Amino acid sequence: MTLKPWREIAVPHEDVLKGTFQQAEFAADLSRVHEGTATPEYQNPALFFQRTFITEGMRLLLDSVVKRLSGKGGDPVIQLQTAFGGGKTHTMLAVYHLAKGDAPACDLPGVPVILDAAGVTELPRARVAVLDGIKSSPNQPVVRDGQIIRTLWGDMAWQLGKAEGYALVADADASGTSPGKAVLETLLRRYAPCVILIDELVAYVRQFEEGKTLTGGSFDSNLSFIQALTEALKAVPTAVLLAALPESDKEAGSQRGVKALEALAHYFGRVQALWKPVATEEAFEIVRRRLFSSINDKPAAETVCRAFADYYTANSEDFPRETQEGRYFDRLIHAYPIHPEVFDRLYEDWSSLDNFQRTRGVLKLMAKVIHRLWKDNDKDPLIMPGSLPLQDADTRNEVIYYLPPGWDPVVERDVDGERAETTDIENRDPRLGSVQACRRAARAIFLGSAPSTANQMVRGIELERVALGAAQPGQPVGIYKDALRRLGDRLHYLNSGNNRFWFDTRPNLRREMEERKRRFQDKEDVFPTIRDRVQKTIAGGVFGGIHIFTAGSDVPDDWQLRLVVLPPDAAFTHSGRCLAIERATEILKHRGDQPRFKQNRLIFLAADYDSVSRLKDQVRSKLAWQSIVNDIKELKLNLDQFQSRQAGKSLEDANEALRRMIRETYKWLLAPMQEARPGKGLSEIQWEHFQVNPGAPNLSQEIERVLKENELLITEWAPIHLATVLKNWFWKDDVKEANALNVWQQTCRQLYLPRLKDDTVFQRTMAAGAESRDFFGFAQGKEDGRYVGFSYGKRTSPIMDSSLLLIEPVTAAGYAEAQRAADEAARPMPTEAVPGTTGTSGAPPRVEDTSKPTYPAGGTASQSVKKRFYGSIELDPILAKKQFADLVDEVVMQFTSRPGVKVKIAIEIQAEASTGFDDGLQRVVKENCNVLKFKNAEFETGE
Structure with missing residues (x-):
C-alpha cells in the first residue's frame, strides 16, 4: 500500500511555506505588544489564540486569572519559573489579551471553555501594566506625557492610572525608595481590576551595584518594592501579578543576578502559585498549530x-x-x-x-x-x-x-x-x-x-x-x-x-587509524608483517624447507622438497601479465648467478592478484591499531576508557581479519612441469595452478591435500610406476640396468618425471617391488660384465647408494637362469662310481671353497682392490660454470658421499694471446687470483 506524502495532507502556514518568516517572529515580545508594534500573530488577540494551543498549564493559569479578576478567588501572585524557552512570555501574552478585552471572548479559541469552567459569564476589562526588565534601564528615566519616570513602581503607577496614579508614588519615584505597602494597596484598589506583568525582572535588578544608588533606586529598594507589592496584592481581590523568573543560576547571569534570583524567588515564594510547564505531548500541538494551517485529509x-x-x-x-x-x-x-x-x-x-x-x-x-x-x-x-x-x-x-x-x-x-x-x-x-x-x-x-x-x-x-x-x-x-x-x-x-x-x-579512533595507515610502506612495513603471518600459518608438513619471500639465490638447490612462498608483488592472475609465474620461473631456472638443477623439488605458493590490495590495506589497519594501542600503553595518546577499550577490541578484530585475509589471498599453488615428446625433446616449462580452500582449518594440511589429489606430489609410489619410468627413460637399447641413485636424482631434476616427497618414498617403492619378478632386479654393482650382489624376486631392503643397480626384469630373469645353470654345473659329481669309467674307485671328490663368491662360467673374481682414482677433463671456457657444476654433482659427490674418502680437486687454467695481455688485465687477474688463494698464477712471455 502506498502511503500519501505528508505534503498532500498537511499544509504549512504561508510564511513557513514561502520561507518568508523571520526568526524574531518566533520570539514573543510582551513590550512590543503592549506598545502596539508587534506582528499580527502576536498583536491581534483572535489570531494569537487561533495559533495558540492552550496547554494544561496555561488552562490552569488562565482559570486562576479569570477567577481573580472576577473577584471569585484565584491566586494574587503567579510565578512563571521554567527553563529557557519554556513558554513564559507566550503565557503572559495570553493573560494580556484576555485581561485587556480588546476582542470578545467568543472570538478567542479556547477561552469560552475556560470562562464557563470558572463560572464567569463576561470577564471585566482590566488595566494592564507591563514591566520589562530588558527594556527598562536603572539609570535612564523615561518620559511619559512630559512626566519623568525613574523607577519600576513609578512606571507601574503611570500605566495603571496615568498622572493620577503616578501622583501616589511620585515622591518614592523621585527619591528611588520603595513605596510602602499601604500606598501600593491604595493604587491597586483604585485601578482594579488590574493585571501586572513583570518579565525579565532578574535582568533588571542584577544591574544595581550593592551600596550604590542609581536613578531607578538601589538593589535593596527594588527588592523591597517586590516584597511590598506581593503583600499588597493579597489585600486586593481583583488584582493579579504574573512574574517570570529564570529557572537556573546560569540563566540568571552574573553573581549579582544569582543573588537577585535567590532574593526574588524568596519573596515570590511566600505568596506564589507555580505554573505547570508544557508537556511534550502538548508541544506537538503547539508546534503543529504554529507551523501548519490545516490537516486536509x-x-x-x-x-x-x-x-x-x-x-x-x-x-x-x-x-x-x-x-x-x-x-x-x-x-x-x-x-x-x-x-x-x-x-x-x-x-x-x-x-x-x-x-x-x-x-x-x-x-x-x-x-x-x-x-x-x-x-x-x-x-x-x-x-x-x-x-x-x-x-x-x-x-x-x-x-x-x-x-x-x-x-x-x-x-x-x-x-x-x-x-x-x-x-x-x-x-x-x-x-x-x-x-x-x-x-x-x-x-x-x-x-x-x-x-x-x-x-x-x-x-x-x-x-x-x-x-x-x-x-x-x-x-x-x-x-x-x-x-x-x-x-x-x-x-x-x-x-x-x-x-x-x-x-x-x-x-573517532577510526579516523586516527586511517591517518596512521598512511605511515606504513609496502617494503618496510607491510611485506614483513605478511611474511610473519604466513610463516605462522604454514608448518613444515611434507616440505623439507619453506621459504617465504626468499630471494632465488637463497633457496637451496638440493634434494629436499621445498615450498617457495612468493611475495605479494608477485601475485597470480588468470588474465594479463602474471608476475607470479615470471618470478617463479626465474627462481626455478637460476639460483642467483648459477643455474638451478634440482628443479623438480620446488613448489610455489602465490597470492591472488585481486586480493592483494585488500590484504595490504588490512595489514596497514592492523599496524595502525597496534601503534594506537602501544601509544595508549605508553601514555602518548590521551583517550577515555571507552576509547581505550575500543582500540584494544579493534586491534583484536584487525588481527582476526588479517588472519582470514592471509588465507583468502594466499590460495594459489603453482607447480612446474614439462612434457617429453619422442623425437622432439622437451617442451617449454608449463605451470599448473590449483586453488587451496581458504576455509580449511590447517593450511599446511590443505596444501598437502591439493598436491596429492592432483598428483603434484607422490608420497606413496607403486613399483609398477617405477618400472614404467625405468622402461621409458632408463632401460634403453643395450643398457638394461639403471643406477638407482641416478634414477632418484633424475626425478629431482627433470620436470617430466614424477615428483617424490623424498628418497624414502623411492626406497620403499624398491623394497615393495623386490619380491616380484614383474618389475626389476637388483645388483650392488657390475664388474667385468657380471653383477655383484645380484637379487631377483627375493625379499630385500636394498641400500640406495652409487653402486645399486635396477635391472630390467627380462635381463634379470636371464641372468638369474644363467647363474642357476652355472651353479648346477659347478655342483660336485655323486660319490658312486659311474658305470663304464676307469680309475681308482672311492677317491674323494673336490670340494670348492664356499667362502668365496661364485660367478657364472667364464667369470673370475677381481684379483686386486682399487684404492685410487684419477680423472681429467677439458671444459669449454664459455660453458665452464655449468659443466663444473655437473662435474661436482655427477662425479665428485659420488666420492664425498662415502665416509673415509679423501678427494682432491686441482684446476689448471691456461690462456694464450698472440698479441699479449695488457697491463690492466694482468693486474686484475693477479689480484683476483690472490683473493681466491691460487698456488701459482703467473704470466709468461711464451718464448
Whole structure:
C-alpha cells in the first residue's frame, strides 16, 4: 500500500511555506505588544489564540486569572519559573489579551471553555501594566506625557492610572525608595481590576551595584518594592501579578543576578502559585498549530499513522519498546505530520542545551526543515529524524548554532551533503541509495547524539532508536543495519559501542587509524608483517624447507622438497601479465648467478592478484591499531576508557581479519612441469595452478591435500610406476640396468618425471617391488660384465647408494637362469662310481671353497682392490660454470658421499694471446687470483 506524502495532507502556514518568516517572529515580545508594534500573530488577540494551543498549564493559569479578576478567588501572585524557552512570555501574552478585552471572548479559541469552567459569564476589562526588565534601564528615566519616570513602581503607577496614579508614588519615584505597602494597596484598589506583568525582572535588578544608588533606586529598594507589592496584592481581590523568573543560576547571569534570583524567588515564594510547564505531548500541538494551517485529509493522516504503528508491531525486535504500546498510535496522530521521535529528541536532548529554547527553538528549526522539504518536493509520509535536510545551509546553520564549535565539518563530511561519505556510499551502492539508508541513519544519529556531552556515562542512541528515526513502512529494517555497518567502516566522526551510536567533534579512533595507515610502506612495513603471518600459518608438513619471500639465490638447490612462498608483488592472475609465474620461473631456472638443477623439488605458493590490495590495506589497519594501542600503553595518546577499550577490541578484530585475509589471498599453488615428446625433446616449462580452500582449518594440511589429489606430489609410489619410468627413460637399447641413485636424482631434476616427497618414498617403492619378478632386479654393482650382489624376486631392503643397480626384469630373469645353470654345473659329481669309467674307485671328490663368491662360467673374481682414482677433463671456457657444476654433482659427490674418502680437486687454467695481455688485465687477474688463494698464477712471455 502506498502511503500519501505528508505534503498532500498537511499544509504549512504561508510564511513557513514561502520561507518568508523571520526568526524574531518566533520570539514573543510582551513590550512590543503592549506598545502596539508587534506582528499580527502576536498583536491581534483572535489570531494569537487561533495559533495558540492552550496547554494544561496555561488552562490552569488562565482559570486562576479569570477567577481573580472576577473577584471569585484565584491566586494574587503567579510565578512563571521554567527553563529557557519554556513558554513564559507566550503565557503572559495570553493573560494580556484576555485581561485587556480588546476582542470578545467568543472570538478567542479556547477561552469560552475556560470562562464557563470558572463560572464567569463576561470577564471585566482590566488595566494592564507591563514591566520589562530588558527594556527598562536603572539609570535612564523615561518620559511619559512630559512626566519623568525613574523607577519600576513609578512606571507601574503611570500605566495603571496615568498622572493620577503616578501622583501616589511620585515622591518614592523621585527619591528611588520603595513605596510602602499601604500606598501600593491604595493604587491597586483604585485601578482594579488590574493585571501586572513583570518579565525579565532578574535582568533588571542584577544591574544595581550593592551600596550604590542609581536613578531607578538601589538593589535593596527594588527588592523591597517586590516584597511590598506581593503583600499588597493579597489585600486586593481583583488584582493579579504574573512574574517570570529564570529557572537556573546560569540563566540568571552574573553573581549579582544569582543573588537577585535567590532574593526574588524568596519573596515570590511566600505568596506564589507555580505554573505547570508544557508537556511534550502538548508541544506537538503547539508546534503543529504554529507551523501548519490545516490537516486536509484526516482519514489519510490516520492511515499513515496506523501503517507506522503496525510496522513497528510487526518488527517489534527492531524498535523501542514504547512503539509496541497502543498509545504510540495516539502519539503519532497528535504529532502528525511530524514523527514523535523528532519531538522526543528535541525536547528531551536538545532542550538540555543552555541556549536552546524549548518551544521557540523547536519552532525555528522545524520551520526551516519544513520549508526545505516542501521546496524539495519531499514524498515521505512523515517528517522523521532521517528526513532532516542537513545538506541545506539554512537548516544546518540553525542546528549547529546551538552546538559547541566544531560540528560543521562533522555534518558536512559524515552526515549529509554532496561531499559527505554517506552520499558517496549510496552512490556506489544502489541498494542503499534507493532509500537513502546511509543519510537517513546518519541524520537520526546526529539528531539523537549531537547535544550529548563528553561527561555522559552513556552516550549516543540505541540501534533500535536509529531504526525508529529512519525506517518507514514497506522497507526492510535490515537495510539500515547494513548501512550502519558501512558507516562504521567509513565515517570519521561516528562512534559506536554497546549497541549505541553517536557523533563527536573529535575524530573517532577510526579516523586516527586511517591517518596512521598512511605511515606504513609496502617494503618496510607491510611485506614483513605478511611474511610473519604466513610463516605462522604454514608448518613444515611434507616440505623439507619453506621459504617465504626468499630471494632465488637463497633457496637451496638440493634434494629436499621445498615450498617457495612468493611475495605479494608477485601475485597470480588468470588474465594479463602474471608476475607470479615470471618470478617463479626465474627462481626455478637460476639460483642467483648459477643455474638451478634440482628443479623438480620446488613448489610455489602465490597470492591472488585481486586480493592483494585488500590484504595490504588490512595489514596497514592492523599496524595502525597496534601503534594506537602501544601509544595508549605508553601514555602518548590521551583517550577515555571507552576509547581505550575500543582500540584494544579493534586491534583484536584487525588481527582476526588479517588472519582470514592471509588465507583468502594466499590460495594459489603453482607447480612446474614439462612434457617429453619422442623425437622432439622437451617442451617449454608449463605451470599448473590449483586453488587451496581458504576455509580449511590447517593450511599446511590443505596444501598437502591439493598436491596429492592432483598428483603434484607422490608420497606413496607403486613399483609398477617405477618400472614404467625405468622402461621409458632408463632401460634403453643395450643398457638394461639403471643406477638407482641416478634414477632418484633424475626425478629431482627433470620436470617430466614424477615428483617424490623424498628418497624414502623411492626406497620403499624398491623394497615393495623386490619380491616380484614383474618389475626389476637388483645388483650392488657390475664388474667385468657380471653383477655383484645380484637379487631377483627375493625379499630385500636394498641400500640406495652409487653402486645399486635396477635391472630390467627380462635381463634379470636371464641372468638369474644363467647363474642357476652355472651353479648346477659347478655342483660336485655323486660319490658312486659311474658305470663304464676307469680309475681308482672311492677317491674323494673336490670340494670348492664356499667362502668365496661364485660367478657364472667364464667369470673370475677381481684379483686386486682399487684404492685410487684419477680423472681429467677439458671444459669449454664459455660453458665452464655449468659443466663444473655437473662435474661436482655427477662425479665428485659420488666420492664425498662415502665416509673415509679423501678427494682432491686441482684446476689448471691456461690462456694464450698472440698479441699479449695488457697491463690492466694482468693486474686484475693477479689480484683476483690472490683473493681466491691460487698456488701459482703467473704470466709468461711464451718464448
